[in-house]
Amino acid sequence: MELTNIPHLASSSNFFFSSCSRCSCRGRRTEKAVIAVSVAGIRCGADSACSEITEQQNLDSLPGSKNSRCYRRRDFAAAALIPFLLPRVDMASAAESYDASIIQNGARNVLSKVKAAGVLRLVFHDAGTFDVAEKSGGMNGSIIYEVDRPENAGLSKSLKILQKAKEGIDQIQKVSWADLIAVAGAEAVALCGGPEIPVRLGRLDSSIADPVGKLPEETLDAVALKTSFRNKGFSTQEMVVLSGAHTIGGKGFGNPNVFDNSYFKVLLEKPRPTSSGMPIGLPTDWALTEDDECLRWINIYAEDQAKFFADFQDAYTKLVNSGASWRTA
Template sequence: MVASSHSAMAFPLLKYLLVFTCFMIGICSAQLTNNFYDRTCPKVIKTIKKAVDDAVYRERRMGASLLRLHFHDCFVQGCDASVLLDDTPNFTGEKNSFPNANSLRGFEVIDNIKSQLEELCPGVVSCADILAVAASEAVGILGGQRWNVPLGRRDSTSASLSEANSDIPAPFLDLNGLISTFSNKGFTVQEMVTLSGAHTIGLVRCRFFRDRIYNETNIDPSFSAAMKEECPFDDGDDNLSPFDSKTPMYFDNAYYRNLIESKGLVHSDQQLFVDGSGLTKRQVIAYSKNFGRFKHDFANAMFKMSQLSPLTGSDGQIRNNCHFINPTTDE
């Protein structure tokens, strides 16, 4: 079909708007493709999926850990595997930030995958792509919907402790703070509610919910009493409890039913269903009644998140070891 003169004139403007949008919100998938490794490492997807399947079947909690690793990576500098970098004499990585210290896990699963891929196709597959595929597979195993993961990310040569402390959504945020934090990464209010549903799986430390169970009033009394047994007032900072007390190891919509019952464990979760929350409250109710809608929306939101500011082309590097930047040739 031959384009009309009007369409031909409109195309440059459309292209400009797409580029401008990519620049403004840091989401640009033009250089990520589904067939990126078809020639250079054709078994990459199969290798990652099998390793994740094995890890999650050994320990179901690992599914939430792998999803969280990818989430915390993408919210700091984009999806560039900066979260995996260990501290060096020259910089402090993101692992020791407030949201991550003594909390992030699953590194051994990523290391195992990287080791296998280095044997199959040395220096080809990035740690950032491994994280992205692993997250999708982990959610799928636990009952959610896998999402398409275009590939071609490269790994960063830096990390940011300060951004990890400031950019990752904190469990004590009020609703406006949550909206602002997600908006800064290009997500709508609706997508924020959807992505918060990641807390349908996984565990959280006592220090992050103690203030809620002892001081807040919009909490079910019996639930609060049970949680106080798990999280004493002056002890047990690192005691673990599930975000979702109903089905913590299954990706479902019980998280949203908990919020309606005032059983959100951390302050930021319950904020989605506080008086006056309007749009978020209606969305919580909708998801509580329709798991199919939630898991579909979650997959779409994660697809978008997986494309936050990827390093592509000649930017960054393909790390030989996910924990360390490759040594330069003059070292």
């Protein structure tokens, strides 16, 4: 990203002008770069020398001369003042100084509660390719190259939605697909009544697709699911809380446009319920209820929505940072 309005010093390869508050004279210092600062209220300690600069130029260049020592003292004092007089710039902050609200507003302008589940699914399918051991995949925007894969069926619609947002945002400041998808997913959760999730910015996009076969299949049992998520760096608790994202959308867990803990409450109903004659959720959702460790977390989140929101926020943040490459100053 290009940084603008960063204060900087303009240097001259030959000389600087030296001035003081009481004198209007300027001396050209040759063969020696001098940084000078004029500060109201600071008096020149060598006023007599200032009136005789022209005549004393040759003397100034002599290492042992009195005037040379005088100028050196003034130059040193002036240089020492620079850190206090110039605006302080934190380069690490400057690298990420672009306005996050522009990305948030761009995402909000194209989102609706009906579209929220599809956009949130984009996050999971982009970041879900991460593999800790292989150090591959992750939140890198590669999903734009992977929409033709069977596991990503239907995601092209969500990408088209965000494409409109990206076009508008890019006219103001460039945004990577990875950042946009991460922010849009968080906005989708908040739009449906879920927790507000701050998203760190600065992800770089991949220029190629991620390896195939990295997303967990819908037919996995609990043991295989736990292994899959562990390979991505997630605990069983994090896997369960992230699965709670299925509370929105058309999977039948409560109100499809409301992000709450209905997902966990429905999972505790036995036998597996149906909605309009169709099974609710995916096989992997119900596989969680067959594992004691997973079931313990399901019960916790079914009873405490606030804890679900807090833990989901943490797990989502970890998810959208997984495997990301970041811009540097």
